[in-house]
Amino acid sequence: xxxxxxxATSPVRPEVRAAxxxxxxxxxxxxxxxxxxxxxxxxxxxxxxxxxxxxxGTRAGDVxxxxxxxxxxxxxVKGLALGALASGRRRVVVSPIExxxxxxxxxxxxxxxxxxxxxxxxxxxxxxxxxxxxxALTDDTAVVSFGHANNEIGTVQDIPALREVxxxxxxxxxxxxxxxxxxxxxxELHADAVSIAGHKLGAPKGTGALxxxxxxxxxxxxxxxxxxxGRRSGTVDVAGAVGLATALDLAERER
Numbered sequence: 146x147x148x149x150x151x152x153a154t155s156p157v158r159p160e161v162r163a164a165x166x167x168x169x170x171x172x173x174x175x176x177x178x179x180x181x182x183x184x185x186x187x188x189x190x191x192x193x194x195x196x197x198x199x200x201x202g203t204r205a206g207d208v209x210x211x212x213x214x215x216x217x218x219x220x221x222v223k224g225l226a227l228g229a230l231a232s233g234r235r236r237v238v239v240s241p242i243e244x245x246x247x248x249x250x251x252x253x254x255x256x257x258x259x260x261x262x263x264x265x266x267x268x269x270x271x272x273x274x275x276x277x278x279x280x281a282l283t284d285d286t287a288v289v290s291f292g293h294a295n296n297e298i299g300t301v302q303d304i305p306a307l308r309e310v311x312x313x314x315x316x317x318x319x320x321x322x323x324x325x326x327x328x329x330x331x332x333e334l335h336a337d338a339v340s341i342a343g344h345k346l347g348a349p350k351g352t353g354a355l356x357x358x359x360x361x362x363x364x365x366x367x368x369x370x371x372x373x374x375g376r377r378s379g380t381v382d383v384a385g386a387v388g389l390a391t392a393l394d395l396a397e398r399e400r
Contacts, residue, residue: 151345152296152324157388158347164391165349168384176381177372186383193383193390200397201339201356202332209355209373210386214323214342215246217355220366220377221319221338222250222290226260228362229287236261238281238289240273242297244321247290260287271300275310286316293334294325301325304334317361323353327396337361341393343385348392352385 148156168189174182176190195205211217226237237251241264254260263286265277273291282289289311294301304320311318317337325331326341338361343352357363357376369378 152299154344154350155347157349158392158395160395161348161388161391165384165388168387172383176383177370190381190383190386193386196390196394197354197356200331200393201334203356203358206374207356207358209357209376210381210389211340211353211355211377212351212382213344213353214244214321214340215353216366217340217342217353218244218246218290218319218321218323219250220355220363221340221357222247222288223254223366224363224376225288225317225319225338225361226254227258227364230258231362234285234287235259236263236283236286238263238265238278238286240264240267240291242267242271242295243290243292244296244323247292247321251290271295271298273302273307275303275306278307279310282311282314282316284314286314288317288319290319290321292321292324293329294322296324299324301329304336308335326393327400330400331397341389343389343392346389346392346396348388349385352382352389354389 172185174186176187194208197208198205237260239247239251251262255262263281265281267273319338320334320336321340323342327346337358339356341354344350363376365376367378372378372381
């Protein structure tokens with residue numbers, strides 16, 4: 146079979162599979178455990194976190210490993226919006242051509258938390274114009290979220306122009322970079338939050354990350370043991386994190 150659908154998913158790269166193998170077999174410790182096996186896994190996890198952070202030009206502590214791009218987008222849109230409710234910000238701005246994980250997250254906030262959702266129109270090529278975005282913003286906007294490269298038509302948004310509009314209003318900007326990771330430079334985004342998914346890059350399905358800069362108020366969606374610095378509870382998939390970091394390194398090297 147000649148496979149030409151890497152925008153939907155990609156096969157796991159041999160280098161990624163080799164990097165993950167030890168953490169699926171002999172190095173199987175829980176990274177939260179305080180014994181040799183756990184501490185070995187924890188070191189590998191933190192190394193993977195630092196490698197992802199380097200690609201974005203940010204701190205390792207800003208990286209939250211997730212179960213894929215959909216979870217990362219949900220955590221960004223819902224987490225930032227819910228984190229802003231206490232300050233009276235009850236508006237979310239997304240475009241009408243976003244991935245369902247962004248649009249449905251916004252719809253959830255509207256249904257269950259009374260958040261207003263604004264959708265600035267896009268032009269004939271699928272681009273959000275700075276003027277349309279500025280019109281959609283108000284003083285009570287909690288977060289703006291849109292894709293870097295559209296998953297259906299491939300349109301690439303003018304991130305610097307849109308970021309200038311959003312940050313002028315002191316509003317956090319989330320960028321869904323699932324389709325652009327490995328193709329476009331992520332360190333130039335300078336967004337407040339960025340999502341990626343491993344399976345677009347040659348890592349397994351079910352791997353992903355949300356990079357959240359600084360100390361933005363991010364309400365967790367998963368509650369439990371407080372892993373990922375309290376932002377995403379649950380035993381972390383060390384093998385998946387190593388696979389994602391390896392795939393991202395390779396994609397950046399070959400971009």
